Amino acid sequence: MPTLQSSNLGPMSSLTWSKAAARVAGVISGAKQPDSLAAAKDSLIETLQDWDSRADWRFTQVVAPDIAITGSTDTFDLPTNFKKPYVAYLVSAQTPLWYVERANWHRVFPGTGTVRQTPKFYTLYNESDTGKGDLFPLSGITDTLVVLYYRSMIYEDSDTALLDLPKRWEGYLLHGARALLSLSKQASQKSDRFMQLYEAGIAKAKQDDRRVPDQFLSFQPPSQLTQPYWLNPNSTIDSVLGI
Numbered sequence: 001m002p003t004l005q006s007s008n009l010g011p012m013s014s015l016t017w018s019k020a021a022a023r024v025a026g027v028i029s030g031a032k033q034p035d036s037l038a039a040a041k042d043s044l045i046e047t048l049q050d051w052d053s054r055a056d057w058r059f060t061q062v063v064a065p066d067i068a069i070t071g072s073t074d075t076f077d078l079p080t081n082f083k084k085p086y087v088a089y090l091v092s093a094q095t096p097l098w099y100v101e102r103a104n105w106h107r108v109f110p111g112t113g114t115v116r117q118t119p120k121f122y123t124l125y126n127e128s129d130t131g132k133g134d135l136f137p138l139s140g141i142t143d144t145l146v147v148l149y150y151r152s153m154i155y156e157d158s159d160t161a162l163l164d165l166p167k168r169w170e171g172y173l174l175h176g177a178r179a180l181l182s183l184s185k186q187a188s189q190k191s192d193r194f195m196q197l198y199e200a201g202i203a204k205a206k207q208d209d210r211r212v213p214d215q216f217l218s219f220q221p222p223s224q225l226t227q228p229y230w231l232n233p234n235s236t237i238d239s240v241l242g243i
Helices: 017-028 034-054 102-108 167-184 188-210 237-241
Strands: 061-063 067-069 075-077 084-090 095-099 121-127 130-136 143-150
Touching (some): 017 034, 017 167, 034 167, 034 188, 084 121, 102 121, 121 143, 130 143
Antiparallel strands (some): 061 143, 067 143
């Protein structure tokens, strides 16, 4: 599944699970002991789960393959499990779709569940391990749907798999896993220190993730450029014109 490349992403981690576990287990002098390595992997999993719950990270932004919809499409499938949606649109109709909770749709438009027209809203949900979606109103057209969403981080894989985060954040993640492993061995002072490093590191990672060079926050799509400039709260035209 392709990942959107943001300008501040940089290379992903090249550290394998086995090497990461050995580095974590080294904090209790267990880099070569099977029990310590197994405990280190558990600590890595729990730390990645915590990392994933702290934010919706840019490196987990995913573009789903094009989804064909027809005049009889009610539900569509996503190719992989998703975490949260953030953009959806129809290609031919050039129509953005807005995310809505299913309950809110039925509250605002009760009794319109069988009307078919150009969809305006969508919702996503999990069914087993597969991402599913609904369109509102029901589709009455043939078009191509594009969905962008955040995927969940990969918490565990084989020993040769790579850690699922940018390379420059590896140290922050390892600090968190060392904190959990040290705590399990009742090394409270060591655990507290590593936890401080982890919390400081994840705070830096959030700042790093939000920093996008050359980002144009007041961007408007071409179809909206004819609107009066004063509808854009970030417009600087007034100052340029001396108004």
